Amino acid sequence: MKLAPQKAPYPLKKTPLFALSILIISAALLGGCRDTISSTVSIEASTVSATSNAKDSKQPVSFWVATDTHYLDKALQDGGAAFQSYVSSGDGKMLPYSDELMEALVYDVQQQKPEFLILSGDLTNNGEVSSHKQLAAKLKRIEELGTSVYVIPGNHDLFNPWARAFKGDQQIVTGHITDEDFTTLYADYGYDEAISRDQNSLSYVVSAAPGLWLLMIDSSQYRNNEKYGFPQTDGRILPETLDWMDDCVKLAAEQHASIITVMHHNLLSHTSMPISGFTLNNSQETMKRLRKDDLNLVLSGHIHMQDIRRDPAPGQESTADSDALPVYDIATSAFAVNPHQYGAMTFDPLSRKVSYHTQSVDVEGWAAAEGISDPNLLNFKAYAEQSFAGGSYNKALNNLQDSPFTETEKQSMAEMMSKLNVKYFAGQAASAAPEIKAMPGYKLWESQKEGFMSGYIDSMLEPQEVSKVSLEMTLTTQ
Known part of the structure; x- marks a missing residue:
């Protein structure tokens, strides 16, 4: 049907x-x-x-x-x-x-x-x-x-x-x-x-x-x-x-x-x-x-x-x-x-x-073993990360559409969120925390202390005991 x-x-x-x-x-x-x-x-x-x-x-x-x-x-x-x-x-x-x-x-x-x-x-x-x-x-x-x-x-x-x-x-x-x-x-x-x-x-x-x-x-x-x-x-x-x-x-x-x-x-x-x-x-x-x-x-x-x-x-x-x-x-x-x-x-x-x-x-x-010519599959690690990061970037940017930030600031925030998502879902956010916190987009997200996303980002970057x-x-x- x-x-x-x-x-x-x-x-x-x-x-x-x-x-x-x-x-x-x-x-x-x-x-x-x-x-x-x-x-x-x-x-x-x-x-x-x-x-x-x-x-x-x-x-x-x-x-x-x-x-x-x-x-x-x-x-x-x-x-x-x-x-x-x-x-x-x-x-x-x-x-x-x-x-x-x-x-x-x-x-x-x-x-x-x-x-x-x-x-x-x-x-x-x-x-x-x-x-x-x-x-x-x-x-x-x-x-x-x-x-x-x-x-x-x-x-x-x-x-x-x-x-x-x-x-x-x-x-x-x-x-x-x-x-x-x-x-x-x-x-x-x-x-x-x-x-x-x-x-x-x-x-x-x-x-x-x-x-x-x-x-x-x-x-x-x-x-x-x-x-x-x-x-x-x-x-x-x-x-x-x-x-x-x-x-x-x-x-x-x-x-x-x-x-x-x-x-x-x-x-x-x-x-x-x-x-x-x-x-x-x-x-x-x-x-x-x-x-x-x-x-x-x-x-x-x-x-x-x-x-x-x-x-x-x-x-x-x-x-x-x-x-x-x-x-x-x-x-x-x-x-x-x-x-x-x-x-x-x-x-x-x-x-x-x-x-x-x-x-x-x-x-x-x-x-490679199957003789496949698709470059996405032959370079899958890079392709998969770029695809995931790109999707994260686009959705973050869309989420910020009605925010008061400038377009440049929105792009910076989306870039930071994209990088964090890649690390977070792989279980590697804590080790990448210093690099991510140094990004301009992180400081912009943090400026929204009352927002959900600020709290969520902090939870993603919590220090890990194990x-x-x-x-x-x-x-x-x-």
């Missing part, structure tokens, strides 16, 4: 999340364990044992986590006016090269051979059927290379009424998938390997490596999307799912396994600004459960920027409960957004130590 020409789906409801993304330019902003856990253990224990025997359980394991891939099937866009308008009014996603980015990820897997790959939600642009199918086909190729894949949905992936194709100057409604479709399409990427699945959500637990389990939590709310007419962006974990998690932890303890918890929404706040929609609605309750179960590492996404937080924060241990287990939340930046990176991780089964560092996908290496792009920590043993 064709629609009359219209704006991109995002402006249909101007939530605080949408407003923030415009202002800051690039933010994004089946059996269950509880009732069947005993029988699940008896059925799956041999599988867990076989997995452990098939690999050297004493050797460190390498694995990756990527999030917010926002894959868009190339067949759904023709590069025309409607698509270009959608991309330019969006939040910085590299949709014109969405397919190439995923092909480059397959290439990286082929070159480096991680043991497994985690995709923590917002797999597709807006839940389009063909985007899911094409992505699943790429994941099949990754598994054929010997790397297991484990996925969970994000707030864009299911029952999404914004699923669109782009033809000429029109947006065309296209099909979206349901939760049942999701588990069918991605059966081979976690759901069929699950030791247990939650009855009340698309959550599951899987043995990813000897001594390491993944608790893959569905934190998205999508049941009312069709009724609302837009995808609900905030997240929560159902009380029943929290109970199921408790039981899965007991099951892991029988296998002496450590657990990494994976969810799309953030457990901890990754900005000092008072904004909603990123952190779980019931984050405090979830934190209590995680501490009760000795779960101390969460991998998340959703907010699109790269950040690592710990509760209690470094230096605040004396003011917190002295018995509180330090819990880390690593928010990996959106794969679809510059610098197009993922988290490269290792797990040592003897020490239970986990390492994490960001790594950009090698689009240039893939393009690295936002790397971490070493030790998992608890169940």
